[in-house]
Amino acid sequence: MTRYVFATLCAGFLTLSSLLTGCGRNRTMVTMAGSTAFQPFAEKLAEEFMMNRADVSVTVQGGGSAVGIQSALSGAAQIGMADLVNLPPEAAALSKTVVARDGIAVVVNPVNPATNLTMEQIRAIFNGTAANWKEFGGPDKPIVVVSREAGSGTRSSFEQIVKDIKLTGNAIIQDSNGTIRETVANDASAIGYLSHGLLNEKIKALTVGGESCTTAAVLANRYPLVRPVYLLTRGAPQGAAKDVIDFMTSAQGQKMIQDSGLLPAK
Amino acid sequence: MKFNSEKIVHYTLLVMAFSAIASLALIAVFMLKEGLPFILKYGLGKFLLGSTWEPQSGLYGIFPMIVASIWVTLGAMLIGAPLGVAGAVFLNEFAPRPAMRIIKPTIELLAGIPSVVFGFLGVMVLAPFIRVHAGGPGLCLLAAAIILGIMVLPTIISISSDAIGAVPNSYREGALALGATRWQSTYMVVLKAARSGIIASIILAMGRAVGETMAVIMVAGNAVKIPHSALDSVRTLTANIALEMGYATGMHRHALFATGVVLFVIIMILNSIASAAMRRKIGKS
Amino acid sequence: MRIPPKITQAIAVTLLGACTALTLAVLVYIIVSVLDQGLPVVNWDFLFTKPRDMGRAGGILPTLVGTVLLPLLALLIALPLGVGTAIYLTEYTRESKATRFIRFGADCLAGVPSIIFGLFGFIFFVVMLGMGWSLLAGGLTLAIMILPTLIRTSEEAIRAVPNAYREVSFSLGATRWETVLKVVLPNALPGIVTGIMLSIGRCIGETAAVIFTAGSSLHMPLSAMDSVRTMSVHFYILAREGISQENAYGTAAVLIISVLTVNLTAYWMMNRFIAQRNK
Numbered sequence: 119m120t121r122y123v124f125a126t127l128c129a130g131f132l133t134l135s136s137l138l139t140g141c142g143r144n145r146t147m148v149t150m151a152g153s154t155a156f157q158p159f160a161e162k163l164a165e166e167f168m169m170n171r172a173d174v175s176v177t178v179q180g181g182g183s184a185v186g187i188q189s190a191l192s193g194a195a196q197i198g199m200a201d202l203v204n205l206p207p208e209a210a211a212l213s214k215t216v217v218a219r220d221g222i223a224v225v226v227n228p229v230n231p232a233t234n235l236t237m238e239q240i241r242a243i244f245n246g247t248a249a250n251w252k253e254f255g256g257p258d259k260p261i262v263v264v265s266r267e268a269g270s271g272t273r274s275s276f277e278q279i280v281k282d283i284k285l286t287g288n289a290i291i292q293d294s295n296g297t298i299r300e301t302v303a304n305d306a307s308a309i310g311y312l313s314h315g316l317l318n319e320k321i322k323a324l325t326v327g328g329e330s331c332t333t334a335a336v337l338a339n340r341y342p343l344v345r346p347v348y349l350l351t352r353g354a355p356q357g358a359a360k361d362v363i364d365f366m367t368s369a370q371g372q373k374m375i376q377d378s379g380l381l382p383a384k
Numbered sequence: 385m386k387f388n389s390e391k392i393v394h395y396t397l398l399v400m401a402f403s404a405i406a407s408l409a410l411i412a413v414f415m416l417k418e419g420l421p422f423i424l425k426y427g428l429g430k431f432l433l434g435s436t437w438e439p440q441s442g443l444y445g446i447f448p449m450i451v452a453s454i455w456v457t458l459g460a461m462l463i464g465a466p467l468g469v470a471g472a473v474f475l476n477e478f479a480p481r482p483a484m485r486i487i488k489p490t491i492e493l494l495a496g497i498p499s500v501v502f503g504f505l506g507v508m509v510l511a512p513f514i515r516v517h518a519g520g521p522g523l524c525l526l527a528a529a530i531i532l533g534i535m536v537l538p539t540i541i542s543i544s545s546d547a548i549g550a551v552p553n554s555y556r557e558g559a560l561a562l563g564a565t566r567w568q569s570t571y572m573v574v575l576k577a578a579r580s581g582i583i584a585s586i587i588l589a590m591g592r593a594v595g596e597t598m599a600v601i602m603v604a605g606n607a608v609k610i611p612h613s614a615l616d617s618v619r620t621l622t623a624n625i626a627l628e629m630g631y632a633t634g635m636h637r638h639a640l641f642a643t644g645v646v647l648f649v650i651i652m653i654l655n656s657i658a659s660a661a662m663r664r665k666i667g668k669s
Numbered sequence: 670m671r672i673p674p675k676i677t678q679a680i681a682v683t684l685l686g687a688c689t690a691l692t693l694a695v696l697v698y699i700i701v702s703v704l705d706q707g708l709p710v711v712n713w714d715f716l717f718t719k720p721r722d723m724g725r726a727g728g729i730l731p732t733l734v735g736t737v738l739l740p741l742l743a744l745l746i747a748l749p750l751g752v753g754t755a756i757y758l759t760e761y762t763r764e765s766k767a768t769r770f771i772r773f774g775a776d777c778l779a780g781v782p783s784i785i786f787g788l789f790g791f792i793f794f795v796v797m798l799g800m801g802w803s804l805l806a807g808g809l810t811l812a813i814m815i816l817p818t819l820i821r822t823s824e825e826a827i828r829a830v831p832n833a834y835r836e837v838s839f840s841l842g843a844t845r846w847e848t849v850l851k852v853v854l855p856n857a858l859p860g861i862v863t864g865i866m867l868s869i870g871r872c873i874g875e876t877a878a879v880i881f882t883a884g885s886s887l888h889m890p891l892s893a894m895d896s897v898r899t900m901s902v903h904f905y906i907l908a909r910e911g912i913s914q915e916n917a918y919g920t921a922a923v924l925i926i927s928v929l930t931v932n933l934t935a936y937w938m939m940n941r942f943i944a945q946r947n948k
Contacts, residue, residue, distance in 0.1 A: 158912055161887055162722060177886045177896055179802055180906065184631030194796060208633070262521050267606075268439075269631025290523050290617055291606035293627055294909030300507045305515065305522065316911035378722075393846040394761060400753030404820065405771055407813050408778050414789050415781075470688035478682050479689070485940070487693070489932035492863070494696055495870030496928035498901035501921050504908055505702060534695055539867060541692070543822060546860045550829035567678035581825045588821060591780025598876060622782040626877065629784065644785045651780035655773060
């Protein structure tokens, strides 16, 4: 029995030590870090990019837009990904390229009779001044406001576009697009916002000022809630990082972005 | 020869113990280094008793979150500890042996389920249930306490079960020989003997409950306000750290680490109370 | 009016049984929910191919590898340290303020939120020591995270071994180390294994600390300096970004089955070991 265990431990040790030294790799490493919303798209584009360029290895990490900015500044990542409408002051030192755009949809539960809201109404709801669904043609039930956390790119963009929002103290805060979708899908009185690429039959998107959150409306600048996704580099992009960015902003890359559910940069 | 190898072993173990303790101390130092300067600058009283948390305006009061953390942890332990210890007692003393051999690893399985899964199940199943049957948004203190209570069950059951199992059979036989029923022998003899292990399990579980982040964020609602009922949405200290750390810079970031220090102190207080209670009980008997 | 002991026993056992049944019911419910949503997606392809299309298609192979390697590395580091510390504290020193302080410290550190471990790991291992997002950084961070649990459970297990065993061993002329190795540890094994199982569970279920240190790369790890993604992190990303609910639950289903298998195997091995010793 002890021999068994001993042998397994030795095998494990050998595997690990061979891992530690690793096989020789002569590839350029490019690390991208930042926006968790854009991370999956970046991974998909990186996959495609690496198929044509065996000499470059692209790794995509998450962490959020702020981590993206900090990693780009500190050099931990060559490319930072951030999806904020207005980048914070420390990002001024970074060179930015718009790689995609994302529509923000305002969503409610499918049983909710509401179908359209104006910007003022949205402002009132999220400020807490309008607190009952009967003001909007719904049942006599308090509105459950669901929002993202303060550091979220989606939330900053949402609040900056709608303007003058001081989120009501009663708002439920969730920390990801998927959880907001689940929350709204499971609560008839909830209202929230999320990336339009996540819309599905479990929730209902409202039209904002008469415009619905579709690719056509965004591209024509008719739908107001749109935010850009930036790729940030320290200084102008160079070398392998530049090749990656060029690929993502090329026609092929942009088509892949659109097919995957985001909006192209232009 | 034997003397030398004993010394080698002794010193190797000493070095191991030292490195382990050093790495744990490293974490403590790290937290203090990042958080203490903020506390000294902002003022401990304002920090702990302030009710407004608004980093943009420079207000860092964490009182509502302290209250939330304490209530959520207490709730979780009220659910988890009795269920856990009861389960451990039943499995060891009154259930057939083969049952235990399958059930124990299965319960430990719960420990390996990612907290995100618990969180999602909470959002999809527990919160609507609470909303329909009790009211409120559903994403509330009660939901967090229930989910946490379930999450600490494996720790309590496993470790308590080991403690109970380690009590020598002679203890049980002695009690039975004196005419006690099996329940009496369990309650009066075995549990007392296993007490140290059971308390250790509860302390470890309590620590785990206070520090749990992911599942709590998803079901507690995260509104920054002092809860007036179990159906209110609350934000715990850990949720606050996790929600804001991603983008906090400067003083805000240090305030979040300071929150971590406060958490650490709360755990220390809870642990001391538990250890003191145990020591007093031993003193009495 | 005194209630006869037999009736107290009946009531007590029923209550205990009810509690156990409730616990098991919850457990079964959780497992069934996950398997119900996840198993339909799991097939050979799912297990042995790499993710494609952001995780909407393809499989989870790199995450399987990551989920195996990361806890393994963490255990390889933390187990000797943890058990060694426990042995030292119980067998080689007397109960004193220092040992109580260490025990207290370990208990408290068990409660530090995983996000702080993650941040510590990020700042210390990833940035300061220059490891980058890697298996090594993740393994070291997780090792520190599970250390308190391992120390405490090993310590309780060792202390539970009756002194009589040790005395008999000494009276036969064994040294302290020989006693520990051949008498104390084998008898403390069940408790130590519990600590290991709980720690493995913690490592596998951990997301925040792993993301900050081991990263979330979808590449196959070829060295300890590569970033890995574990199945928990994969579920985390798929579910929270709303990419694919089915694949997320598929990952969770594979996770649950793996953990269950590991647990059952470990217990089977341990029981055989004990049975052989008691022959």
